[in-house]
Amino acid sequence: MDLLAGLKQEPVTMMDLSDYCTADIGATVQEVLNQMQAHHCRHVLITKEGKLAGIFTDRDVLLKVADNKDALGQPISELMTPEPWTLSKAATAADALALMARHHIRNVPIVEEDRSIVGNFTHLSVLRFLAEQFPDISIGSYPVYPRRFSRRRHGG
Amino acid sequence: MATEIKLTRKDFMSDQTVRWCPGCGDYAILATVQKTLPRLGIPKEKFVFVSGIGCSSRFPYYMDTYGIHSIHGRAPTLATGIKLSNPDLSVWVITGDGDALSIGGNHILHAGRRNVDLNILLFNNRIYGLTKGQLSPTSPVGTRTKSSPYGSIERPLYPVEVALASGATFVARTIDVLQKDMGEIMYQAALHKGLAFIEIMQNCVIFNNGAWFDYSDRSKRAENDLFLEPGKPMVFGKNKDKGLVLDEEQGGFRVVEIGDEYSIEDIVIHDPTSLENAFLLSQLTYPMPLGIIYQVTKPTYCEGMWGQIQQVKAQKGEGNLRELYYSADTWEVVAEEEEIKAEVKGTVEASLDEAYIDEVLGTEPVQVDLAEQLAGLTLHDLNPKPPITINPSALMDHALSLMKEHNIGALLVVSPDRHLMGIITEADVVDRIAGQDIDLHQVTVGEFMTKEPIGLPLYASVLEAVHFMTQRRFRHLPVVDENLHPVGVLSSRDLVEFLIKHL
Ligand SMILES: Cc1ncc(C[n+]2csc(CCOP(=O)(O)OP(=O)(O)O)c2C)c(N)n1
Ligand code: SF4
Ligand SMILES: [Mg+2]
Numbered sequence: 330m331d332l333l334a335g336l337k338q339e340p341v342t343m344m345d346l347s348d349y350c351t352a353d354i355g356a357t358v359q360e361v362l363n364q365m366q367a368h369h370c371r372h373v374l375i376t377k378e379g380k381l382a383g384i385f386t387d388r389d390v391l392l393k394v395a396d397n398k399d400a401l402g403q404p405i406s407e408l409m410t411p412e413p414w415t416l417s418k419a420a421t422a423a424d425a426l427a428l429m430a431r432h433h434i435r436n437v438p439i440v441e442e443d444r445s446i447v448g449n450f451t452h453l454s455v456l457r458f459l460a461e462q463f464p465d466i467s468i469g470s471y472p473v474y475p476r477r478f479s480r481r482r483h484g485g
Numbered sequence: 486m487a488t489e490i491k492l493t494r495k496d497f498m499s500d501q502t503v504r505w506c507p508g509c510g511d512y513a514i515l516a517t518v519q520k521t522l523p524r525l526g527i528p529k530e531k532f533v534f535v536s537g538i539g540c541s542s543r544f545p546y547y548m549d550t551y552g553i554h555s556i557h558g559r560a561p562t563l564a565t566g567i568k569l570s571n572p573d574l575s576v577w578v579i580t581g582d583g584d585a586l587s588i589g590g591n592h593i594l595h596a597g598r599r600n601v602d603l604n605i606l607l608f609n610n611r612i613y614g615l616t617k618g619q620l621s622p623t624s625p626v627g628t629r630t631k632s633s634p635y636g637s638i639e640r641p642l643y644p645v646e647v648a649l650a651s652g653a654t655f656v657a658r659t660i661d662v663l664q665k666d667m668g669e670i671m672y673q674a675a676l677h678k679g680l681a682f683i684e685i686m687q688n689c690v691i692f693n694n695g696a697w698f699d700y701s702d703r704s705k706r707a708e709n710d711l712f713l714e715p716g717k718p719m720v721f722g723k724n725k726d727k728g729l730v731l732d733e734e735q736g737g738f739r740v741v742e743i744g745d746e747y748s749i750e751d752i753v754i755h756d757p758t759s760l761e762n763a764f765l766l767s768q769l770t771y772p773m774p775l776g777i778i779y780q781v782t783k784p785t786y787c788e789g790m791w792g793q794i795q796q797v798k799a800q801k802g803e804g805n806l807r808e809l810y811y812s813a814d815t816w817e818v819v820a821e822e823e824e825i826k827a828e829v830k831g832t833v834e835a836s837l838d839e840a841y842i843d844e845v846l847g848t849e850p851v852q853v854d855l856a857e858q859l860a861g862l863t864l865h866d867l868n869p870k871p872p873i874t875i876n877p878s879a880l881m882d883h884a885l886s887l888m889k890e891h892n893i894g895a896l897l898v899v900s901p902d903r904h905l906m907g908i909i910t911e912a913d914v915v916d917r918i919a920g921q922d923i924d925l926h927q928v929t930v931g932e933f934m935t936k937e938p939i940g941l942p943l944y945a946s947v948l949e950a951v952h953f954m955t956q957r958r959f960r961h962l963p964v965v966d967e968n969l970h971p972v973g974v975l976s977s978r979d980l981v982e983f984l985i986k987h988l
Contacts, residue, residue: 395919
């Protein structure tokens with residue numbers, strides 16, 4: 330299997346694009362936060378009338394909300410990143426990776442022509458794709474912390 | 486016409502340098518075997534010595550016969566196969582107390598149960614010699630070794646007891662210092678049809694010196710050793726003035742003095758065909774019964790197996806292995822056809838053309854199979870970033886500013902002795918801090934961290950990390966060295982960037 334060829338051929342729509350949740354642009358920061366907590370969701374795609382309008386992530390929470398209680402009552406539109414980079418359904422995994430690298434971004438929303446949301450391409454999408462290429466490697470073949478492992482070969 | 490075979494001890498000595506410690510009891514046993522075999526009148530090429538692992542198991546090298554230094558604990562099994570396929574051979578198993586009763590505890594039982602026509606010599610030094618003196622299943626309670634520094638708390642096994650229970654039909658015990666007795670017992674064992682088992686009490690001068698002195702030392706052995714003779718009363722002691730009587734209340738043998746109260750008539754006669762007698766003897770340590778403890782004749786495994794084969798052949802004719810293989814349902818395994826990936830056409834909205842992709846991903850023609858390369862990589866090859874660490878007693882306020890300052894998504898919480906105690910990530914900030922009624926100057930990292938996070942060793946494979954991240958949805962994995970000290974953090978971003986760089 331050639332990974333590069335695989336990534337260049339793999340349509341993004343075939344990848345796992347589920348690493349997101351959505352919120353309406355009219356919501357407050359507190360409401361979006363509640364949703365992130367309830368669904369253990371890290372990336373929120375913000376919509377206006379069902380179309381992608383912005384993005385708000387856990388990084389934003391750390392930088393703008395965690396130690397600033399005043400932010401909670403503000404509308405999400407003030408703290409989100411508007412007009413994020415996107416790709417169409419026709420893009421390949423390699424396209425998405427290249428876009429990530431070029432702009433140092435962690436999310437590439439995939440949208441229809443009318444900017445309604447198809448999904449969100451994230452690191453998890455890439456890693457899941459990789460994991461599928463090696464289905465027979467499973468967790469647990471190495472001793473992991475906090476289990477102890479022996480350091481010396483024994484005699485005999 | 487059989488010609489008489491005249492062999493001597495020399496014929497059984499190999500050209501190998503004997504590598505036991507000077508003074509080891511194994512030398513005496515080797516010499517005794519080499520002196521006994523010529524008495525049997527069997528040609529040299531009909532002897533096979535099979536051993537397991539241990540000092541004692543080096544034995545086959547020193548015999549100029551066929552031999553196999555085999556798998557730990559499995560010598561009886563290998564020997565069973567040899568004897569079964571060629572019943573004409575005289576097959577000897579050499580094993581130690583560890584080899585036979587620890588790892589080989591299973592195999593020895595089945596050799597006995599089947600009454601395979603083998604001679605098993607168990608060198609019992611009550612210790613693992615080869616691995617430098619750990620306790621073995623025959624070590625007495627209280628034995629102090631490197632693996633039992635405060636004394637063994639385990640009930641020891643008595644090899645004779647195990648052999649009797651398994652169904653061996655010849656069970657004897659001897660000691661390395663008494664070569665004449667040992668030779669005679671070996672000779673009788675070789676003549677016996679069925680499983681002959683001999684425990685040889687052997688001194689390991691290095692790691693368990695004196696384990697048997699009570700029975701081997703000149704000054705003590707007359708008082709402590711009981712030499713068994715079939716049909717004779719079981720008496721012992723310098724003046725043969727002590728003996729064994731049956732204690733019906735206690736249900737065992739009891740030592741009595743022969744004199745006013747007990748006469749020689751009261752002493753139990755040794756009957757090697759009595760299993761009860763043998764079991765009672767197997768429990769004794771004073772006096773120590775030496776000699777043939779048990780001997781009966783029963784059908785052997787080879788007789789049974791070959792008899793059955795002849796019988797079935799007589800009824801059904803010669804067998805055909807190929808026919809047997811194909812007699813039941815069979816399956817054919819065909820190679821899977823290569824999966825065809827649908828070609829994808831379409832334009833890209835962000836106008837990323839092939840040229841740009843190549844620019845970012847590199848235009849180098851792919852020489853190696855990347856997937857294979859990836860499968861061989863370890864975390865060490867990825868050179869994970871050194872962790873940013875924080876003390877569990879630090880305040881959360883400080884933790885947040887560290888994450889912002891270093892632009893990172895995870896901090897490792899490390900104790901003063903550099904052990905990994907926990908992890909704080911962006912996810913924790915979202916789930917447990919933001920929007921909560923918490924004063925960040927009041928709470929500590931220790932209260933909020935995820936405790937005992939999973940850490941991967943540096944030698945774990947990259948794919949392992951991929952699986953942790955996808956299946957458990959971790960975005961940061963601590964990487965630890967062999968002392969479990971954190972040496973790095975691997976993020977999903979690191980993995981993806983690595984991929985991009987190397988594609
Ligand atoms: C599968 C396996 N487990 C453990 C060992 C380590 N080992 C080598 S020899 C031995 C025990 C040997 O004890 P014993 O049979 O009493 O022989 P001695 O050296 O005392 O003659 C052990 C545990 C090994 N070599 N292989
Ligand atoms: S370690 Fe003990 S058993 Fe092994 S060769 Fe030396 S004396 Fe013999
Ligand atoms: Mg031993």
